[in-house]
Ligand code: ATP
Ligand code: MG
Ligand code: MG
């Protein structure tokens with residue numbers, strides 16, 4: 001079943017059950033606490049909180065999402081993309097667990113010929129929050145799932161909140177058993193690669209007043225109404241329904257991967273490292289094209305930096321695949337536009353602009369790479385000669401400051417050489433520089449403080465601080 005058909009079926013199913021189909025919002029979040037939309041519920045947040053009256057009691061959507069938190073997983077696990085599409089049905093104070101759970105089961109298990117996804121019942125496992133007997137009873141008594149395939153999980157896995165004061169509640173996840181060749185038995189609690197999470201149903205019920213960590217928060221009371229927020233990964237469904245091992249091999253993404261293999265004259269499925277690179281290229285091309293399509297431009301902070309990181313990592317991985325100085329981004333952008341354009345027709349009219357932005361980033365980054373790599377190699381050479389296994393903070397800082405090498409690139413390249421990087425030292429130097437810059441520009445600050453602060457954090461420390469803005473929804477799930 002093609003990706004586009006999966007989306008159509010999902011929407012049709014919920015439309016027939018009284019849901020208003022709402023088009024995807026832009027990846028650029030209106031919500032000031034987020035840089036990028038990272039869950040289907042984000043555009044509906046004010047309805048859950050009771051801050052705005054929803055124009056419809058039920059909605060369904062296919063939302064474009066971006067999870068920077070998952071970037072390091074890309075290409076390595078079988079199930080994490082940076083950009084993906086979340087199918088969701090939502091109830092704003094209308095139905096609750098009693099309807100959401102049977103709906104989910106019906107859609108998943110109805111035969112394909114009758115409009116469903118045709119999963120056989122004994123392949124499906126579910127989890128519920130540890131004390132959520134109500135959900136467990138609905139799964140068991142109303143739907144008929146045997147108790148041995150219903151697992152209880154605690155706050156870390158089965159309670160959703162935003163990471164900041166706001167709505168939250170227990171959730172129930174649905175997993176598909178891919179079979180013994182994917183891992184050990186025992187349900188999702190035992191192995192999340194074999195048991196692939198496809199759908200999360202969140203039962204929004206509480207108002208959280210303080211959130212200290214994911215599992216440490218205060219509940220102030222009940223929300224004005226009990227609501228439902230669900231998220232199903234389109235790409236994960238496609239992997240199952242298309243019988244492929246991972247989300248990079250599905251109809252849409254695989255065409256990009258295949259083109260990258262063709263251009264770099266590599267073969268997918270032969271060498272683990274090359275496979276990871278091909279998957280990273282395919283994923284990041286999709287993310288990059290979709291971000292530019294939503295108006296993001298490469299820059300050194302905030303969402304512009306997320307985009308820059310996607311494009312640069314794609315270019316770097318092409319070089320790891322043997323691209324050398326060859327320029328392949330134009331071709332790969334064209335393939336991505338063709339593949340994604342079927343579901344997102346706006347991409348077609350934006351094609352010229354998207355090419356211009358991505359080509360320009362390639363030009364500038366290839367230049368950076370050329371000089372920076374020479375400096376990096378010299379530093380590595382020197383360290384090896386001295387028997388030093390840690391790249392000094394000052395070296396990383398110089399690469400960043402003088403040659404525009406982002407720290408995550410230095411980290412990645414160092415680890416490829418079996419070297420560590422003194423990140424604390426690097427951060428200290430960055431901080432000092434930032435303090436100096438702050439003194440100069442303190443008066444120039446404008447609004448949108450959240451985003452710029454997070455962007456700075458991100459710029460400062462790369463990977464670690466991606467958590468800074470993604471956790472508000474993604475981590476909490
Ligand atoms: P996982 O535990 O596998 O990381 P999650 O619990 O973080 O997933 P949710 O926040 O519950 O995921 O998101 C809802 C759904 O979106 C998931 O059930 C899954 O189908 C899909 N999904 C989540 N993260 C990704 C990702 N990085 N790439 C592709 N699909 C994803
Ligand atoms: Mg999960
Ligand atoms: Mg989940």
Ligand code: MG
Nearest residue numbers: 070474475477
């Ligand atoms: Mg996750």
